[in-house]
Amino acid sequence: MQNLLLGIPISTVVFLIPLLPFLGACFNGLVALMCRSGKAPVPKPLVTLVAVMMPVLAFALTVWLFFFAKDPATGFTTPPLWNWIAVDDFIAGISFKIDRLSLVMGLIITGVGSLIHIYSTGYMSHDAGYARYFTFLNLFLFAMLILVFAGNLPLMFVGWEGVGMCSYFLIGFWFEDPQKASAGKKAFIVNRVGDFGFLLAMFLIYKTLSQKGLTPGLGFLSFDTLERFRGDLFLVATPICLLLFVGAMGKSAQIPLYVWLPDAMAGPTPVSALIHAATMVTAGVYMIARLHFLYTLSPVAMEFVATIGVSTALFAALIAVVQSDIKKVLAYSTVSQLGFMFYAVGVGSFSAGIFHLMTHAFFKACLFLGSGSVIHGLHGEQNVWKMGGLKSKMPITAWTFGLSVLAIAGMFPFAGFFSKDAILFHGYVLGPRVLWVMGFLTAGLTAFYMTRVFALTFLGQPRDHHLHDHAHESPFSMTFALIVLAILAVVGGWVGVPESLHGNDLFFRWFAPLFPYQEFYEKIEHAGRGTELTLSFVTLLWAFHCALLAFVLYSQKLNIAKNLALKCPRVHQLLENKFYVDEIYQTLIVNPLGWVSDKVLWKFTDQKVIDSLFVEGTAQTMSLAGRTLSLLQSGAVQMYAILFAIGGLLLIAYFVL
Amino acid sequence: MQLAFFYFFSGLSILSALFVIFFRNTLSAAIALVVTLFGVACLFGLLEAHFLAAMQVLVYAGAVMVLFLFVIMLMNLGREELLKIKLAFLGIIGVITGVCLAILLVTRFMGLSAPLLSLDLGVEYGTVKSVGKLLFGEYLIPFELTSILLLVAIIGAITLARKPQS
Amino acid sequence: MILLSHYIVVSAILFSIGVIGVLCRRNALVIFMSVEIMLNAANLAFIAFAREHGGMEGQTIAFFVMALAAAEVAVGLGIIMAVFKKQGTIDLAKINFLKG
Numbered sequence: 001m002q003n004l005l006l007g008i009p010i011s012t013v014v015f016l017i018p019l020l021p022f023l024g025a026c027f028n029g030l031v032a033l034m035c036r037s038g039k040a041p042v043p044k045p046l047v048t049l050v051a052v053m054m055p056v057l058a059f060a061l062t063v064w065l066f067f068f069a070k071d072p073a074t075g076f077t078t079p080p081l082w083n084w085i086a087v088d089d090f091i092a093g094i095s096f097k098i099d100r101l102s103l104v105m106g107l108i109i110t111g112v113g114s115l116i117h118i119y120s121t122g123y124m125s126h127d128a129g130y131a132r133y134f135t136f137l138n139l140f141l142f143a144m145l146i147l148v149f150a151g152n153l154p155l156m157f158v159g160w161e162g163v164g165m166c167s168y169f170l171i172g173f174w175f176e177d178p179q180k181a182s183a184g185k186k187a188f189i190v191n192r193v194g195d196f197g198f199l200l201a202m203f204l205i206y207k208t209l210s211q212k213g214l215t216p217g218l219g220f221l222s223f224d225t226l227e228r229f230r231g232d233l234f235l236v237a238t239p240i241c242l243l244l245f246v247g248a249m250g251k252s253a254q255i256p257l258y259v260w261l262p263d264a265m266a267g268p269t270p271v272s273a274l275i276h277a278a279t280m281v282t283a284g285v286y287m288i289a290r291l292h293f294l295y296t297l298s299p300v301a302m303e304f305v306a307t308i309g310v311s312t313a314l315f316a317a318l319i320a321v322v323q324s325d326i327k328k329v330l331a332y333s334t335v336s337q338l339g340f341m342f343y344a345v346g347v348g349s350f351s352a353g354i355f356h357l358m359t360h361a362f363f364k365a366c367l368f369l370g371s372g373s374v375i376h377g378l379h380g381e382q383n384v385w386k387m388g389g390l391k392s393k394m395p396i397t398a399w400t401f402g403l404s405v406l407a408i409a410g411m412f413p414f415a416g417f418f419s420k421d422a423i424l425f426h427g428y429v430l431g432p433r434v435l436w437v438m439g440f441l442t443a444g445l446t447a448f449y450m451t452r453v454f455a456l457t458f459l460g461q462p463r464d465h466h467l468h469d470h471a472h473e474s475p476f477s478m479t480f481a482l483i484v485l486a487i488l489a490v491v492g493g494w495v496g497v498p499e500s501l502h503g504n505d506l507f508f509r510w511f512a513p514l515f516p517y518q519e520f521y522e523k524i525e526h527a528g529r530g531t532e533l534t535l536s537f538v539t540l541l542w543a544f545h546c547a548l549l550a551f552v553l554y555s556q557k558l559n560i561a562k563n564l565a566l567k568c569p570r571v572h573q574l575l576e577n578k579f580y581v582d583e584i585y586q587t588l589i590v591n592p593l594g595w596v597s598d599k600v601l602w603k604f605t606d607q608k609v610i611d612s613l614f615v616e617g618t619a620q621t622m623s624l625a626g627r628t629l630s631l632l633q634s635g636a637v638q639m640y641a642i643l644f645a646i647g648g649l650l651l652i653a654y655f656v657l
Numbered sequence: 658m659q660l661a662f663f664y665f666f667s668g669l670s671i672l673s674a675l676f677v678i679f680f681r682n683t684l685s686a687a688i689a690l691v692v693t694l695f696g697v698a699c700l701f702g703l704l705e706a707h708f709l710a711a712m713q714v715l716v717y718a719g720a721v722m723v724l725f726l727f728v729i730m731l732m733n734l735g736r737e738e739l740l741k742i743k744l745a746f747l748g749i750i751g752v753i754t755g756v757c758l759a760i761l762l763v764t765r766f767m768g769l770s771a772p773l774l775s776l777d778l779g780v781e782y783g784t785v786k787s788v789g790k791l792l793f794g795e796y797l798i799p800f801e802l803t804s805i806l807l808l809v810a811i812i813g814a815i816t817l818a819r820k821p822q823s
Numbered sequence: 824m825i826l827l828s829h830y831i832v833v834s835a836i837l838f839s840i841g842v843i844g845v846l847c848r849r850n851a852l853v854i855f856m857s858v859e860i861m862l863n864a865a866n867l868a869f870i871a872f873a874r875e876h877g878g879m880e881g882q883t884i885a886f887f888v889m890a891l892a893a894a895e896v897a898v899g900l901g902i903i904m905a906v907f908k909k910q911g912t913i914d915l916a917k918i919n920f921l922k923g
Contacts, residue, residue: 442827636747636915637847637915637918638747638751638846638849638915638916639747641845641846642747642750642751642754642846645751645754645755645758645842645845645846646754649754649757649758650759652758652761652762653761656761656765657761657763659825660825661827663825663842667829667833670833671833671836671837671840674837674840674841674860675840677840677844677853677856677857678840678843678844678847678848678857683850683853684853685837686852686853686856687852687856690856690860693837693860693863694859694863697837697863697866697867700830700833701866701867701870703825704830704870704871704873704874705874706870706873706874706882706885708882709866709870709882709885709886709889712886712889713863713866716827716889716892716893717859717863717889717892720857720893721892721896723891724896724897724900725852725855725856725896725900728852728900728903728904729852731904732904732907732913740869747846747847748846749849750846751842751843751845751846751847752843752846752847752906754842754846755839755840755843755846755847756839756843758838758839758842759835759836759839759840762832762835762838762839762891763835766828766831766832766835767828767832778877782877782879783879783882787879788879788882788883788886790878791882792883792886793879793882796824796883799887800887803887803891804881804892805888805889806890806894807893807894809894810893810894810895810897810898811897813897813898813901814897814898814900814901815901815911816901817850817898817901817902817904817905818901818904818905
């Protein structure tokens, strides 16, 4: 065990990991500000160097921490750098929780983050807001790392809000387009709804614990304290977990708060890959895994999480089947895969959830970056019906995209197979059957729509010859990230090969000390390898056939696919319009709110009450009083003297009589 | 004897004070004021304040009144400027206020079971020497400040009185 | 027998006359004279109380009041002169610089 780096204790070194991207953000922010007027050209090589070097350095540090500074399985909490809040017994320090969970997350974030930074240098090379873009991207990494490494809930909330803010900045990156700006606002506002739940949960935890008369060293909301005193939270565990899950719903785009994620595709594609696929949206899953000791107290909350998760998975997958915008498909696919992760943590299989989180980060980032490469090559075209036959023009993109599609579809032996297999197996053993059936259906649908997108984009005949002729492969900076991520999408799952396939189940064994639930392991053990093998075989077969169907339909028999849509127009319409959820929200929530804001809050409260009554009313009262009193200001000195004398007389009378 | 003097001088000063405020002619009012001040000076004398009685005659009846007359002459008020006392509404209110004040104060002090003014006083009481001792001893600083006040008044009067430079 | 209250009553009557003069007359000079009467009334009260008390402090204060009155007359008459030069009148009813 090595606890020093260049003589600096490990508990200090970990703070460098988020600090590096933060420094990058500061530097790029200054550059962006200085070049804002457009007088000075943006020093692109310098910006690129700083922006890319910081995440890479952070990645290197995390790797070092991971491999060479191994600690006891349950990790440790660093002493606080300083106490951020210390009011009475409410203490929140800047302290990090370093354990296997946060380190794995840290690796994903810095690793995938670095790749996406590299990719972005190519993708954004012609954009005027180059420095601004990297400011936000670096800042996002900082916030995300704070979220992941945070040792207590308030600090986690800082990261939680920070990533939400950066997400808002980056979705609305091209804010000149009002539609894109409003997509950013939508994401922000929907996230606020979730954050409200998160805050309430924190209040409830603090209130409950502070009334017990405990004296924790690190504050009531640090994870160590919570784990130690989890017994005291038994009675309120269900509301706490449900409220926290409301936060997770917002951040991780689950029903009913998922609506912002498809719109978030308005941002630059690397942003979609990093924030809205690989890292930020998985924060909810991470949070539940981090607070597993609370969630296991409340079976109700767990079941709720699982139900919402798998419903979202199926719901989003259905929508994804008919979408024609390549990024929208991926967005709904992300929602769906996040549902899978919640399904996993909901049934108690935290490690499977994190496992899928990791593999998903690889292949979904690759898919998004691949779609970005396609969009880049087609000069902004996002409609899959106008693509087709791009394989010959963009071979690297096509191959990497294809490998990732195989991974997400759950084909053996790609990464998605192992993680999805683990989730479905654990869901089958631990959760209700109906949820498993929904998950099973989703697995097939996932394979179907991903193959559909791949077939429509890269296979078949070019449908728009003009676009096709001008298509070109992306520069190396972009394809490099694609290749690395594609390799990871292939091999990423191999760390968790289950024993039923003669693997050693490394990932799960490694996480076992973190999630010490004997009952869980017994149940899994009890189910037996035969069940697992059967299940994975059935799932694989089902997904394979769905994929094959989509492959045939959309690469060769395109007419049948189109006829199918025409034959059942109602279903097609319903799916294409995303079950009209946006419209329903518009009618039920946005419009009434708009009406209340407009008629009651603005026209009545603000204009009538505040403006007319309070603001102008005060002024007019004063003015009236002034005008009335000014009648006394006749300028006749003797009048004043008389008033003065009467006053004096009254005073004397008061004292004398 | 003293009582007779008291009634005479107080009656004199009150009467002439009334003349001051009721004479239409400013000059007559000024002359009446001289009489008032003289009467008050005599009352000072009756109160054994001989130094102040002298000062009253010198400063008030002398210097101040000369200033008043000077100004009256300088203004050379025409006939129409010899203002009539018009008992306008304000005037009536003023009179009522003043009368009320007088009634209030007089009734208050009449009812006072006032001590006699028969205190046995030293020979030095009210002489220049004793007042001077106090002024240059205990009240030196106020006394010096008074000189500054007078200086300021002189400068102020000069500033006000000279012709505005165009 | 002369009582203290005799002097105080005289002082009060003189003061009231002064007040009436200030409030009723419009001639600035007469108003000024009325103010002098009021000051004298106050002086009388001071001296009467000093006599009753047997001390000299009251007389000292009366002395200061006199000095103050002298200063006031000098400045006040200067002001009246200035107003007269500017307005051509010393009728307070016709002077309303202070009208807001």
